[in-house]
Amino acid sequence: MSMSVSMPLGGVQVGSYDSYERAQAAVDHLSDQKFPVENVTIIGTDLRMIEKVTGRMTWGRALAAGAAAGAWWGLFVGLLLGIFAEDGSNWLGSVLSGLLIGLVFGAAFGGMGYAATQGRRDFTSTSRITASRYDVMCDPSRAEEARAILARFSLRG
Template identity: 50%
Template sequence: MSATRAQPGRGPAVGLPRGVEIASYSTYLEAQRAVDHLSDEGFPVQHTAIVGTDLRSVERVTGRLTYARVALAGAASGVWFGVFAGLLLSLFAPSESGLLGIVVSAALIGAAFGILFAIISYALTRGRRDFSSVNAIMASRYSVLCAEESGRARELLSRLEGVRPLGTTAPPDAPQV
């Protein structure tokens, strides 16, 4: 999913967008491509909105957790924190001291603490969650709404190659996939 960007001088959108549904797509990228096509054709896209419907929470399991994997992940995050802390400390160190030594020492200390905290937090789950996962909110359908000039928008989208709105069929001479 993509984050919305605030525009200068505009507040957040209040309420649901209004307009006529000019197209509906099965993926957000297809809906985004349709709005981009309208923009490329000079259509006033500030009157359009992409609305995801039939939202679902999807959790994809990425793997099994073991103490070894947890320790490795803790070490990796600890090293990054240690490198960052070491770089900050090296800013205040006298110039004759070994900057590399400070950063390496901080990275090793960070790795040790990262392993320790990761193993403790994993042990506290007591086997209730022995897998890693990624969560996402997904829509099963993305509607492109248009508040003004919906007929013109539909006509422009009919020329968009490679992306078909839901509920439309390919031309008869095109191979069905």
């Protein structure tokens, strides 16, 4: 009968940090010390999504956002088509036509998208995933060396 010990994903823990920036700084320090960082993994635990409400969604805002996005795409297409124009006036016409058509279609699609929600989401927001803890893991054969380097790093700052 063979016995095996399962190893956690990423190896063994050599450091634990309360922010991703601190874990990233620790791995950067390992790299600065010429440690082979290809043996290192950062694992975030206890993940949560944070959604920050940035404002109220209205018909005007939905139409304006759609029009702005459409105008950018229309400008891009107009510039591409303008490359093939024979003279300057046709180039300007292609760019302006693309811009206006994009603006109109963007506003229409922005309005349709807002209407499709039927008032169930009348706000705008941004979201991000964060973890409560970030563990720096390392291959077991290099773990002691990494721990020693990170111990000196934590004493510095």
